[in-house]
Amino acid sequence: MDEKPHLSLHVPEPPVRPGQKGDYTHLRFSAPGEVRRPPVDVDPMDIHDLAYKLIRVQDDDGNAVGPWAYSVDPGRLRKGLRAMLKTRAYDARMMKMQRQGQTSFYMQCTGEEAIACGFQASLEKGDMNFPTYRQQGLLIAQDWPLVDMMCQILSNEKDRLKGRQLPVMYSVKDAGFFSISGNLGTQYVQAVGWAMASAIRNDSRIAAAWIGDGSTAESDFHAALVFASVYRPPVVLNVVNNQWAISTNQAMAGGENTTFAARAHGYGIPSLRVDGNDYLAVLAASSWAVERARRNLGPTLIEWVTYRVAPHSTSDDPSKYRPKDDQKAWPLGDPVERLKLHLTKLGEWSEERHVQAKAELEEEVLAAAKEARSHGTLQEGAKTSPAEMFEDVYKEMPPHLREQRQQMGY
Amino acid sequence: MDEKPHLSLHVPEPPVRPGQKGDYTHLRFSAPGEVRRPPVDVDPMDIHDLAYKLIRVQDDDGNAVGPWAYSVDPGRLRKGLRAMLKTRAYDARMMKMQRQGQTSFYMQCTGEEAIACGFQASLEKGDMNFPTYRQQGLLIAQDWPLVDMMCQILSNEKDRLKGRQLPVMYSVKDAGFFSISGNLGTQYVQAVGWAMASAIRNDSRIAAAWIGDGSTAESDFHAALVFASVYRPPVVLNVVNNQWAISTNQAMAGGENTTFAARAHGYGIPSLRVDGNDYLAVLAASSWAVERARRNLGPTLIEWVTYRVAPHSTSDDPSKYRPKDDQKAWPLGDPVERLKLHLTKLGEWSEERHVQAKAELEEEVLAAAKEARSHGTLQEGAKTSPAEMFEDVYKEMPPHLREQRQQMGY
Amino acid sequence: MTRRTMIEAIRDAIDVSMERDEKVVVFGEDVGFFGGVFRCTEGLQKKYGTHRCFDTPISETGIVGVAIGMGAYGLRPVAEIQFADYVYPGYDQIVSEAARLRHRSAGDFTAPLVIRMPCGGGIFGGQTHSQSPEALFTHVAGLKTVIPSNPYDAKGLLISAIEDDDPIIFLEPKRLYNGPFNGHHDQPVVPWSKHDLGETPDGHYTVPIGKAAIRREGSALTVLAYGTMVHVALTAAEETGIDAEVIDLRTLVPLDVETIVASVSKTGRCVVVHEATRTSGFGAELAAQVQERCFYHLEAPVLRVTGWDTPYPHAQEWNYFPGPDRVGRALKQAMEG
């Protein structure tokens, strides 16, 4: 009898842990400008290589280079930079309010601002995002009133969700921002369904689905790709790979031997892998995918490679599972700093304007926070009546809910 | 404003429908012997092309050709041929018994016999299959007593599953045959878990997961691939692409723009696409994948390309959704005829031996059916006591089930 | 008026709805070209095209998930789950998403879906073609759960369901598709064409969601039943000669408490019947409510006749199914209690 080798289980680990030095040298990235730009009606089979490369536009000196660089009005870029700065100021303010006990919970998107802000810039009114909790940039980039967002965070009387939802789980139909679910992944396939509906109705509106690297492991991710593959609806399937899912890194979601962009291949869906910290690359890749959708060419999957700078949420402490200096090792830099460099290089921005813009935006955020707070916070001041809990469970309140509301004293 | 094009929904259709002539010319197949045979420890990235080809060993003249042809003892091949013939005779007999009302339901695997029969030949005792309802060949190829299988079909007093399960949902731990579930796909990920357990225990046993083309759309398929990708357990992930899933063809499962073998790429799992009607190719590919698993090299996905000759089940009528002569258009022939040709070419088989073997096997099946029937059928004769229904819900029967059993009068 | 089987009534309800509202779309496994394994959607793809009636991949997760997206867009999706036993991969989408979308978005988005699924046993389908999972939906706030017992109701309720703005679980007792099966599996079933409730109006009409129907008036005892069990209960009442009032609930949530309370207050006795497993079945809710609301009228405990707390067995199906004998015994017991 032949000696059989003993099997063993492979359990992926991040390259480094607390106490060690941050290290992302295992990630393979392309040089800025290196990756080709195929036509939008390319045969998906012909761009499999792109899933293993990284579309980057901006080089280290702040120049836009290569085939994905295209001329953007500097005004649009400044708008993008302001959106990112405002998102960051917003996050900082909400963190503070959470620590002061004015809300129960908050989630930042620090380091990932370019993705949502840049993507939103390529959409049109009537399109629909199905975001995760880390895409506040989609709202901020379209200048959605901060006070409105904050009132949701504070669960106060002006909270459009009437205190029902966990903070950050916005829902703003008018802004093409679908109600966020606390359940990971579920909305990916809903976005596909929404896009199918648009196609069924011979409409021209498109959908954008959003998911994190960790959540691609959920079942709905597969369901979404299967349905997108079969019916070819107008949807952009975004995967935000920020390297982490709470305490586990992307290897635990199956990113060790492959990329998340490559997931699309087995479904015959074209995919791009893009530097998510490069605002110029985000703009370019987004419009490529949006154009495909709009022209009825079907779905595109985009893996946005980025880094979650912040803790997962206000309940998280990353020092337990990754080095304190982890961020320093991140090779793709900071999206704000990078776009600032590019604009400065173009002569369209400067350190002074930057400092001033930041101050203005922080001021704006602070003013909004003050106004929002005047409508109450989770713990103090005005809030929605508890009786509201019984509304909207159904369109019409059925007898048993009326009875229960009465029992509650309303 | 630019005119936006109207979107529309793409709904895949089989190339032909009832009333038209069968047509499979859209499928691209490789020539026998054409596809290379990589070493088992190949980098998965280096064999992506294999997922779009088709490993075939036997040519139209019955010769074994190309790198996947390897010398097999003709005795083993004859055993394989007999297993396939026996499976076919078994299916025919069970169909007859179903039509006679001796059982409620049956499912044939006509045309797909080579896959289960050939695969089983590469496993060892202790390994575990997680089959679907169309892998009776796994049992028959290891000479599992037909009477035992038939008693399950008849739900009689010797039914090892005590009349609890729908016919064909066998469970035979001793034969490395996991309890079949009526729910599609669920067992794919269980197989991965079983293989993980073997690795955790530093065992040498491996698992084989089975799923149909249609069922790859289910969530568990994705879960299985994610976990297989992450932990690299010793599992062979079989996808039996028999072109149909009840009334829908494989395009409806996402097979229109890609192959099921390609699904593995996005997970970094190596995959093969194999002519499932070519017993020699089945043997060769199975042992390649089994060797990988056994040597702790991790999972392999194999798409077996075949054709469902029979109706989906005894409840189905394929003339409603595919041409009557659909099978004739199937380009990969019949597995039994093909292996017969090869063995005859080798001088190891002949028309006479074939006729004799068929007759013998039909005799054997008939005798087994007679014996099985003597233990009762669904409608007549002995069967398990209804009280058995309350056993095995839990290991020990809890009080409420004892009470209910009493209420039933036992 | 046309005599229709339950299958024909369901098909007609969808047809009428598709005709009236082009936002109604219909899909599921084998639902398009083939017309569904129970033929409930036969001919609809031909009539309305592949944009409005189509096959889906075998993914209940996906079927419900895309239905929610379509509903949020503004369509009225009618999705079929091939057997209720296969709904579980779609359960998360139903419970976490469809049921709560309106509430969590404060009405910003809604999920006006109908999820149709054949349920119940009696066809030797074994444990994966026989289940009655209604209680797994009735526990979930935001869902409505409907289950007709005859062609007339099936058509009227399904039209109501499609027009309703809330997500609806629409259970179709498959053993009733062709006739009012009364539990005597050894006797031939009268076809719907010979049954009054097989008489269904052509065109559009509705049966309101949330209203029960009294199928048999009586003064001695109230039987609460739904789906197949309505016919079993009627038979048990006839066979025992007990003057039972048989209520067909038709909708489980929202429940027609008024009709139930009026009846039990009158009869003072109540038996609840369902095919699903007993523990935490919907019968528990019914028994709990009846004793809460009618305690001082009750002369005997509310009894439950249900499927046993085991998987639905294949060969012992008729020992599992709560047939007229078991129901009859409970009626007698309730009269004695």
Add this chain to the structure above:
Amino acid sequence: MTRRTMIEAIRDAIDVSMERDEKVVVFGEDVGFFGGVFRCTEGLQKKYGTHRCFDTPISETGIVGVAIGMGAYGLRPVAEIQFADYVYPGYDQIVSEAARLRHRSAGDFTAPLVIRMPCGGGIFGGQTHSQSPEALFTHVAGLKTVIPSNPYDAKGLLISAIEDDDPIIFLEPKRLYNGPFNGHHDQPVVPWSKHDLGETPDGHYTVPIGKAAIRREGSALTVLAYGTMVHVALTAAEETGIDAEVIDLRTLVPLDVETIVASVSKTGRCVVVHEATRTSGFGAELAAQVQERCFYHLEAPVLRVTGWDTPYPHAQEWNYFPGPDRVGRALKQAMEG
């Protein structure tokens, strides 16, 4: 004996079990290196290695699915679902597979799993970190459902569950992790270190599955509760001064009917309390059984105090939670009834 929080008790139960049986393996999202978002598995990967305690991808389908495969192989998997609210993607594997594997294979294969999950509200978690889905499991034949209310039971029950050969849903009321929360959210919680039931033996011991515990003897009325609600019920009894007998069910299936019937037969009154939504909650089963079995002893209807039939709201959490005032009112009502 050591004073332990519920988290520590749970961790210790797993530790003891891993130490005694190398077939025990532990996994879930963030469970390995990090030790779980509630820290219940902290230190176990370090102690037992990555083969026995590891992180998983974020796929509840996969977590339960691989656990079943491991169980069938012969291991004793202890899987964590990060919040009970996220179990639904794994629901199909639990209901269709784990629950029925032994039965459908006639004992050939079994699924001896424990699926642990934090449940219940009270931490401002909103609708997706607050749910109590126990009734969705109690309806499923083949599952056992356990829910401890204190560290002593948590450890003893969890060890029993790991050693049990059937699949077990192990619900952990997260609001009790650090102390016996009594529903007065505006008062500080006594930590477990100051509570008798925080006292847990070191090493191995078991609390039997299927046995309730009487937490407070009384003769006027029986309160049936479990998890967090046990402490709320005790407080309501103190505060109303009603001589209530408070039963902590600990296991919902199989239910300790004997203890319940003995108590209600003695008191003649019963209030059932849970945090889950009311309709088809486990309280319905309890009320149904109590009136079935104790009808002639009952002097008032069995009342239910439960969460409302709405999603668990974030800001109105304390209006949703059935606190001591609402329970107290029900106790009084039951006494008057």
